[in-house]
Amino acid sequence: MFRRTLVSTLSVALCASTAIAQDLPQAGSEYFTAGQALIAERVAAEPNTNTAKNVILFVADGMGIGPNYGIRLFAGQQQGLLGEEYNLPHDLFPHSAIMKTYNINAQTPDSAPTAGAMNSGVKQVFNTINLDDTAIYDDCSSEVPLRLFSEIVADAGKSVGIISTASVAHATPAAVYAKTANRNWFHDAPEGCDDIALQLVNQFEAGVIDVALGGGIRDFAPEGTALDNGTGRRLDGQDLLARLDGLGVQYVHDAETLAAADRSQPIIGLFANSDMSYQEDRPEGEPSLLDMTVTAIEQLQTNEDGFYLMVEAGRVDHALHGGNAHRAFTDGAIFAEAIQAALDMVDLEETLVIVTADHEHVINFQGYCGRGTPITGLCMDIASGQIEHSGEPALADDGLPYTVVTFGNGAGSVLIEQEDGTYAGARPALTQEEVLDPDYLQQALIPMSSETHSGVDVGLWATGPWAHLFGGTMDQETIFHVMNHAAFGSAE
Ligand SMILES: [Zn+2]
Known part of the structure; x- marks a missing residue:
């Protein structure tokens, strides 16, 4: 009874407000009618409580609310608009939240523990990846590893992919698969510890990782080895490219070999010695973030059980560190194109798509x-x-x-x-x-x-199953919990 009364009161109230709105002098304004249309859409919206077969986590490194604003206007102005009225694909997502980014021991975070938080569900120690809260930076003996979202979804039969315009062993992509007391152990680690590139190969072997695309070929071959896109840097003499080949992982090194890759088999793409080029400077033959995103989704979609993909625009952060707004925004604009391409390729009834940053800049x-x-x-x-x-x-x-x-x-x-x-x-x-x-x-x-980075909150935008769980001000480790609930429900 109470419920019915409430509903009828609400509908009377809505009708009354609509009637009042039509009489307002501003009722013919495009701003006004757009606002009305959005509210009508929100009133009619039902929460999507489907199981998420797929999860895509887009992270533009360092793209807090400030850079996101700059990228929006830049992308809009590139299209001939004034810019302010433009919306990036994720600006139009129905759900969003403000995310706190601090690390266990840092007011101003770095990209390793922040991305680790997204992939493990807990805050972590500055400059470490996916270790528990007793971790000591640079101390290999302190490593107490956490279990990751990638490992949970791989156990459930799904595929996992990582993409970065930085090195595939860089902090954000590494947080999907690696556990380390020092985010800079790209190709060498102290005795008794595994470096990050080695851990990536181990995770290919374990069946956790199926696609890895980015830079960092130097980390996969012995010191001095001449490679397609650089020179080997490993001091332990291990040839990880040969090991990947033995595991049946296809190796690709440019846009052409990437396009030709067999989508039914695992792929590693290493397109630069360390980080890939900024979009502004990208040479012909080096795939863009958009190219990598499309190929990875095509590969991951060959698994009928679904996938988890993390896409990082790693160099938005680097351009901001360099104090160069133009390259930060051009890398942000191609990031937005990659998001749109992903939206065009997946069914949002069964795919949770999240867009966020790991931290803000000053x-x-x-x-x-x-x-x-x-x-x-x-x-x-x-x-x-x-x-x-x-x-x-x-x-x-x-x-x-x-x-x-x-x-x-x-x-x-x-x-x-x-x-x-x-x-x-x-x-x-x-x-x-x-x-x-x-x-x-x-x-x-x-x-x-x-x-430097800044400790200021960042934005998060989400659509698809259980995206409505995001809201208010949250800690960024909540991303793991929403992904986990969307994919596995309360059983996991
Ligand atoms: Zn940074």
Whole structure:
């Protein structure tokens, strides 16, 4: 009785508000009708409580709310829009949350324990991957390994893939399969410990990993070995490429061999000596993040039991460390294209898709800029009586223009080391031509050769089965618990 009364009261209230809305002077505005349409869609939406046969976790390394905003405007402006009105594919997902990213012993996190948290369900120690909370950084004897989402899904008969534009042994992809007291043990580890590349091969052998695409070929061959995309660096003399070959894993090294790979067999693709190229600089023949995502999904879809895929835009982080907004945003734009391609290939009735970042950076966005201000350019004044900016740069108190993007610290610092070792400086004058150069480093305050991460929360966007479990402010290890519940329910 109570329920029926409540429902009829609600429907009366909805009708009343609709009627009132039509009478408002703003009712004909496109902003208003778009808002109404979205609410109607939300009212009609039913939660998707299907079992997730597949899970795809997209991580753009370092793409907190700030970079996500910059990438949105950049991608929109590339399409000829003003930019602010544009939506990235994940901006349109029905569910989202704010994620806390701190590590057990760090207010400002690094990419190893943050990605580890997503894959294990617990927070971890700075610079370590998938060890329990007693881990000591760089101390191999402290390793108490955790069980990973990849291992759980592989036991259930599903396939697992990793993709990164960084090395496949880099922190974020490594967090899917490796357990280590030092995220930098790419190809060598102290006595009694397995380095990360070796662990990847062990996980191929164990049937946990089925596809691995990215950079880092140097980590798979003995020191000095000449390779397709670099030179071997292993001091233990192990030829991991030969071992992978013996396991029946196809090795591919460029876009052509990737395209030709047999989708019914495991694949390792190593397209660079260490990290792959930025999208801005990517040579012909090196696959893009989009190419790798499509191929990996094609391979993983040959398993009727489903799959778990982690896709990392690893170099968004590197460009931000370099203080270069242009490359961060171009790598973010291809990341968005990879997300759209994945959405076009899967059935959201049975595929949980999550987009997030591991941590934020110290990127800032200045005001007050008019609509359509190029997001990597100078902040242009708001114009009265027109939507688009005035075409005149806004000026700071020093009488000089400034870019929309700046950094709290980094290589673009306005403080320059003097002959006596002290730092001094002032903001130089800037022209639009200079700041729109892809190599321009935006101004920063504190001088640092490498710009730092920030502890600020990041966004998470989700769609598909059980995506509605995300909401509010959460710790990032909750991602494991949602993936686990979506794939296995309360039984696991
Ligand atoms: Zn980083």
